[in-house]
Each structure stands twice: as C-alpha cells, then as structure tokens.
Amino acid sequence: MSTLDRRTFLKNTAISGIGGAMALSFPGILKGSPNETINFAVAGVRSRGKALSQAINEIPNTRITWFCDVDDNIIADHKKFHQEQIGYIPKVEKDFRKLVEMEDIDVIAIASPEHWHAPMAIMAMEAGKHVYVEKPCSHNPHETELLEKAQQKYDKLCQMGNQQRSSRTSQLAIKEIGEGIIGDVYYGKAWYSNTRGSIGNGKVMPAPDYLDWELWQGPAPREEYRDNVHPYNWHWFKNWGTGEIHNNGTHEIDICRWALGVKFPTRATSTGGRLHFKNDDWEYYDTQNASFEFEGGKMISWEGKSCNGQPFYGRGRGSLIHGTEGSILLDRQGYLLYDLGGKLIKEEKESEPGATSTADTMGYGQLTVNHMVNLANAIRESESLTAPIDDASISTQICHYGNIAQETGSSIDLNPENGKIINNKEAQKLWKREYEEGWEPVV
16 A cells, blocks of 8 residues: 555545445456346344345345254244245255255355354355355454455455445545545544443353254354353354454444555554453453554554443444544444534435435345345446455454454554564464364365
C-alpha cells in the first residue's frame, strides 16, 4: 500500500460505478444464463443459517437442495422453518464430508461454528463448489492462508460474509471518502457493545443424544462435553471460537480498513481481559481495546465490551472515520457526515425495500440479501465479488493479530506486504492451532 495513495487505491477497487468495495474477477468461472438454477446447500442452520436460507430464497432461479447440521433438534426446527418460510424442505446430510460429494450442489453457504469455517470452505472448493463463508472465515491465521491458497488452486468463488460491504450507504460513503469529502483519512474507530451474561461453570456430562459431539468437534482437539458450550457459548472457548473481536469486531474493523484504503498493519497491540465476570468458563476477553498501525500514518482501533452495553455515539456498534476535514460515522442503518467541530452536515439512511430488516443482525435483512445476490451474479455473469476471500480475510487476520497481542501481552510487529509476524517467537506459536488427528486441513 505504500506505493498507492488512498484515492488511487479506492478508485482501483471501485465496483459498478458506486465505488469502494474490494473487487476481484474470476476468469475461468463458468458463466450461466440468469434463468439457470443455482443449487445451494447451507451448513449450520441454527440462526445465521436461517438468514442465509431466506436470502438465497430472494434470488430468482435458486434452490436450496441440501442443508447440514449435527444437532437433531436444530434439524427438526429448520425443516419446520423451511417449510413455513420458504415452502419446501431440502435434503439433510449431517456429515459435511459427505455433503460436498453431492452433485446437485453448486454453492455451499457456511454458518457453522468458527473452528469449522476454513476446513468446510476448503473441502467445498476442492469438491468444485463455490462458497459463501460467514465471518471470521478462519480459526487462526494459518487457516486464512489456506483459504486463499484453496481459492487460487481450485478457481472457485469464495465470498466472505461481512455483508456491510453490500450496503448502499456504506458504498456511497466509501466513494465520497475516496473523493475527499472529509479530506485525508487517517483514523478509524470501530466498536461493539452488548450485555452478555455469565456462561457459568459447565458440568462435564455425556453429550445429549440429539447431538453428534464427534462431528461437532470435527477438526478441533477432543474435549469432554460440557453443558455450557453448545449451541452458542463455544464463541468464548479458545478450542472452538475466536472471541468478540471476531464474532462482531470483524465487521466494523473491515469497514474502517475499507475506508482508510489499507491492508496489513505494521504493528498490533491489545489490552483488556475477562473483566466483567471473572469466575466462569469464558476464556476470551469481554473487554478489549485493540490498536493497529499502518503505513502512511494511519491507524484503526477497536473497542469491544461484551458485557456492558453502554453505546458510543448512541450506537451499540459502528465505525467512525476521521479525516483532516471532518468525520463519517457508518453503521448498518446508514451514515452521518460531520465537520471538524462535530456538526452534522449530511445523513444518508439505508432504506432499500424487500426485506424485513435493514439493520441486519443475526437475522434476515437486506444487506445479507444484497451480499448473496452479488455472489449469484458473480457465478452467472462474472460480476465482481464485494468481499472476495483474498481481500476480505485481511480483516480477519487483523482480528487474529488483536487476539495474539492480547494473549502474549506484547506489541506485535508485522510485515505490511504479507501480514507475517516479525521477530516474536511467542506470537508466532499462535499462528496455527493443533488439530485432531486426521482432521487437519491441507491444500
């Protein structure tokens, strides 16, 4: 990025005359008629998978032929949901390794626990399927590298689920930032606030008969089942999740990086810890301030408060971009333009029709629809992806740096050309995880 100024970078990554989204074309992807049916499978259907199913249903000439989960109760619930909301019930396969073998699948949308993201996406592309993978897309930096390698090797589309890149107002804001509406940008502040409760201390017990605990663990080293892990609290355990900075921070950090026109940082630091509740099983950090420095005198900070919902600027989440002539606040509802003194100059609201929610949280909303439509258009018409894995996953790596800096208590120096850690053996040990024997992903 040192050889490109911000405006040139943004101009070169503009899409469809709107501007701003990181784009990539895929020669060699077979183009089809808009009338040709695209067959989808959805892996992981407890919550976010439902939103993806609804979004897929919004795209003309698509069908969900399969879905995959390892929990019989979730499977039963999703069958009922699919029949009532979409009008039919797809076929079911609990073992993802068998799912990728099915010939009546063109795309697999992945909304599984995070330790499965990269292994699933790699298996899917190797089997000839296009992929939609939710953030963070990997459990560790090594898996991010494997994902990029797999996309290049198998020449399949891989869209990451940081759906705010498909927001009309965010795209407009990035375009105007690139045109200099707030001068030269140098700092992006990202934040997330929530009021999560304690997860308590789990009781070791046999896995319930409706859950295939072996398949649920998949590539992760084996642990005994505890009653406070499934179906959601795995986010806070290091064997399976990646903490709040990935669970939510990925989105806003990505917006800041997009606005500043930067890629890998030169340095990462982090402070915080498990501060709100101290005696439960939560292993990651409920309070975290991570900072990232980039070439050209630019920086991004992220403040996560998992258990104290006090908002910033009246919002529980968002990104605030500072420039030499003003600031722009972006969230999933729109954006606000301020002068240097904090006076509101302009407001753009996200107001696209066609979905039940434009705010797009865990549920169904227009941003998810837009993001999935973009993938379908890329398959059919070679439209550029708004979040191709080789670029979008850089934001994931930044989040990994934040966790590694927090874990090691050190300032991490990084190579801005490739994102590699420099001269820090303790941090480098966390680049890759241990895998259950026979489960390690390879490309």
